[in-house]
Amino acid sequence: MPLISPADQERLREAFGDMRRPVGLLFFTQTLDGQACLQTRQILDELPPLSDKITIEEVNFVLDREKVAQYSIDRVPAIAVVDSEHRDSRIRFLGAPAGYEFVSLVQAILLVGGRESELSDANRARLAAVDRPTTMHVFTTPTCPHCPRAVSLAHEMAFASPHVTAYAVEATEFPDLARRYGVNGVPKTVVASSAGDGDVVEILGALPQDEYVQLALGIEPSGADA
Numbered sequence: 410m411p412l413i414s415p416a417d418q419e420r421l422r423e424a425f426g427d428m429r430r431p432v433g434l435l436f437f438t439q440t441l442d443g444q445a446c447l448q449t450r451q452i453l454d455e456l457p458p459l460s461d462k463i464t465i466e467e468v469n470f471v472l473d474r475e476k477v478a479q480y481s482i483d484r485v486p487a488i489a490v491v492d493s494e495h496r497d498s499r500i501r502f503l504g505a506p507a508g509y510e511f512v513s514l515v516q517a518i519l520l521v522g523g524r525e526s527e528l529s530d531a532n533r534a535r536l537a538a539v540d541r542p543t544t545m546h547v548f549t550t551p552t553c554p555h556c557p558r559a560v561s562l563a564h565e566m567a568f569a570s571p572h573v574t575a576y577a578v579e580a581t582e583f584p585d586l587a588r589r590y591g592v593n594g595v596p597k598t599v600v601a602s603s604a605g606d607g608d609v610v611e612i613l614g615a616l617p618q619d620e621y622v623q624l625a626l627g628i629e630p631s632g633a634d635a
Contacts, residue, residue: 413455421515425460429523431493432463437482439470445582449486449505452514462522481574484583490517499567503586504579508551513560513577520568528565532622536570542603545575545625548592558615559596566622600625 413421436453438446456463468476470485480489480497488502498521506514520526526533545563549556563575580587580595590599590611598612598621612624623630 411455412452413459418455418459421456421459424515424519425462425522427524428460428462428519430462430521432518432522433491433493433495434463434465434518435468435476435480435489435491436465437468437470437477437480437485437487437489439485445505446486448507449488452506452511453488456518463518488514490521492521498564499571499574500564501574501576502579503576504582505551506577507579509554509557510549510551510560510577510579512557513549513564516557516561517564520564526565526569527561527618528569528622529618532566532618533569535622535626535628536566536573539570539572539626541572543570543573543626544601545573546578546586546590546599547575548578548580548587548590548595548597548599550580550595553595555615556596559598559612559621562615562618562621563598563625566625598625602627 434453436449438450453465457465470477470482482489484503486505488506490498490500492498500517500521502514528536545566547556547560547563549560560577564577567573567575578586580592590597594613596615600610600612610624610627612621616624620630
């Protein structure tokens with residue numbers, strides 16, 4: 410039985426029809442992980458029939474260590490979004506993109522597929538100034554209606570800067586990560602850079618674009634939204 414209703418399939422076909430570039434979804438999985446990997450596979454399998462620009466490539470988490478290291482994947486199920494030439498968008502999903510997080514997956518596909526960025530010129534300029542590796546983890550749950558906004562902003566930041574990588578993390582699937590970062594509510598974004606000073610930025614909630622980007626980059630918010 411399909412997970413996506415016929416009506417939603419039609420809406421997605423229309424949205425994907427505007428894509429200008431093919432998009433690949435690298436699905437990192439292992440047979441021992443069980444239900445979460447199976448659920449993710451089922452979700453992904455329903456996308457290529459809706460657009461010939463979407464392809465799925467399964468990557469064995471145990472056997473393909475080179476690709477696992479290349480995309481910095483340390484747990485499964487995971488998804489890395491790439492373009493038609495396997496150029497990395499630095500957009501990641503950890504856990505099944507179910508519930509409201511399916512919206513985040515669709516938005517990521519559309520972004521890499523050619524949709525115009527929703528980042529303001531000012532925020533693109535801020536991201537252009539980033540000069541060291543920065544990692545963002547956005548913790549979500551499938552039932553959180555506000556999570557896709559935070560996830561999409563983090564993914565937009567990753568797509569705009571070669572130094573930013575953004576993970577959408579399904580908190581209930583990875584309680585060890587949730588405990589490590591003190592996640593008591595979602596969405597919660599945790600940002601760390603390679604500066605070596607140990608500073609970690611925590612952002613609670615789905616904030617307006619300007620405030621979110623500035624906090625994530627360690628800039629004092631100006632108070633004006635995009």
